[in-house]
Amino acid sequence: MGKRIVPDIVVARLPLYLQTLKQLQREGEYTTSSNGLGKRIDISAAQIRKDLSHFGEFGKQGTGYAISYLIEQLEEILNVNQVWDMALVGVGFLGHAIANFRGFNSHGFQVKLIFDNNPTVIGSNIAGFIVQDSNKMEEIIQEHNVKVAMITVDSDHAQEVADRLVKSGVKAILNYAPVTIKVPEGVQIQYIDPIIELQHMTYYLD
Amino acid sequence: MGKRIVPDIVVARLPLYLQTLKQLQREGEYTTSSNGLGKRIDISAAQIRKDLSHFGEFGKQGTGYAISYLIEQLEEILNVNQVWDMALVGVGFLGHAIANFRGFNSHGFQVKLIFDNNPTVIGSNIAGFIVQDSNKMEEIIQEHNVKVAMITVDSDHAQEVADRLVKSGVKAILNYAPVTIKVPEGVQIQYIDPIIELQHMTYYLD
Numbered sequence: 001m002g003k004r005i006v007p008d009i010v011v012a013r014l015p016l017y018l019q020t021l022k023q024l025q026r027e028g029e030y031t032t033s034s035n036g037l038g039k040r041i042d043i044s045a046a047q048i049r050k051d052l053s054h055f056g057e058f059g060k061q062g063t064g065y066a067i068s069y070l071i072e073q074l075e076e077i078l079n080v081n082q083v084w085d086m087a088l089v090g091v092g093f094l095g096h097a098i099a100n101f102r103g104f105n106s107h108g109f110q111v112k113l114i115f116d117n118n119p120t121v122i123g124s125n126i127a128g129f130i131v132q133d134s135n136k137m138e139e140i141i142q143e144h145n146v147k148v149a150m151i152t153v154d155s156d157h158a159q160e161v162a163d164r165l166v167k168s169g170v171k172a173i174l175n176y177a178p179v180t181i182k183v184p185e186g187v188q189i190q191y192i193d194p195i196i197e198l199q200h201m202t203y204y205l206d
Numbered sequence: 207m208g209k210r211i212v213p214d215i216v217v218a219r220l221p222l223y224l225q226t227l228k229q230l231q232r233e234g235e236y237t238t239s240s241n242g243l244g245k246r247i248d249i250s251a252a253q254i255r256k257d258l259s260h261f262g263e264f265g266k267q268g269t270g271y272a273i274s275y276l277i278e279q280l281e282e283i284l285n286v287n288q289v290w291d292m293a294l295v296g297v298g299f300l301g302h303a304i305a306n307f308r309g310f311n312s313h314g315f316q317v318k319l320i321f322d323n324n325p326t327v328i329g330s331n332i333a334g335f336i337v338q339d340s341n342k343m344e345e346i347i348q349e350h351n352v353k354v355a356m357i358t359v360d361s362d363h364a365q366e367v368a369d370r371l372v373k374s375g376v377k378a379i380l381n382y383a384p385v386t387i388k389v390p391e392g393v394q395i396q397y398i399d400p401i402i403e404l405q406h407m408t409y410y411l412d
């Protein structure tokens with residue numbers, strides 16, 4: 001696949017293509033074109049063709065892409081032709097919302113473990129999961145061989161939790177705490193931060 | 207300011223610089239350098255200098271940036287030297303979490319209006335706000351002159367809600383529904399989607 005030579009900015013767009021293709025499929029479409037796909041997400045057809053060309057030939061001149069085939073291929077490229085178990089650390093309001101989010105499963109992910117350090121929360125049932133003591137995080141995560149985690153603790157504890165997740169063998173962390181986190185080489189980190197997105201938009205407002 | 211000529215990819219990085227500067231300030235720092243800032247967020251010093259140079263001269267050769275001054279300047283550039291009232295549409299688990307999030311206020315935003323279409327939820331108090339009937343969204347948003355909104359309804363209703371927000375005068379929409387939304391020219395849209403971020407990371411996992 002030549003993974004190492006694909007720019008990360010290209011990789012970052014693939015999930016958006018996948019999501020949009022699934023949307024088209026739900027709307028009853030069977031085929032689409034770089035043009036049709038691009039219009040949905042404000043990305044040029046040329047960009048989409050160029051991005052996809054890193055991974056192979058997926059469409060035919062004139063007939064475009066078979067949506068179900070391209071979905072399959074993108075799922076394979078993104079390694080979501082399997083379901084990744086996830087650990088969730090921190091069950092405040094946001095942790096609750098994430099634990100109860102039903103959208104993960106059809107996209108390659110499922111919450112499997114939930115941790116918190118609050119004794120009044122540990123042992124309680126959230127969305128069908130028993131909240132476990134975050135002091136036992138390392139051994140439980142290793143035991144379940146979980147490689148993906150989400151952090152929804154407060155900013156002051158996010159780095160410490162991330163360090164412990166990495167020690168437990170986690171290779172991909174989605175951080176909801178509004179703070180930058182350091183992870184070693186070979187561990188992926190991404191951020192969910194509404195303030196970053198909001199400030200990006202207010203730049204353009206009068 | 208020459209706003210029109212700054213690439214959006216540069217604008218998108220400014221909130222991250224601002225967040226990191228605030229973090230450094232909380233840690234007791236008074237000055238930093240492009241290098242020091244860059245190390246925190248894995249962006250090169252050259253890139254940071256180039257990004258900031260679109261807006262002026264903020265640092266001095268040898269002494270770097272005065273953090274509080276650069277924060278002030280970035281807040282002004284991003285238009286968050288004021289507080290933007292926000293409307294929140296949809297109060298499921300995620301809407302609850304957002305309504306209860308205390309982090310907006312110190313970054314230029316506050317939830318002001320909450321809407322839902324569920325009669326059992328309308329009139330209830332969430333985080334100090336009375337949930338209002340989304341059928342009255344247009345007039346209430348106009349009355350309060352709200353320009354920023356967050357959508358946390360399900361995918362099937364996100365576009366319809368966005369259309370109504372735009373009609374109400376909203377100019378910036380943060381969409382949490384995992385679906386692409388069309389907005390007219392002059393209206394900003396950004397997305398919060400954990401699945402996109404997770405799939406971006408699993409690309410790199412074995």
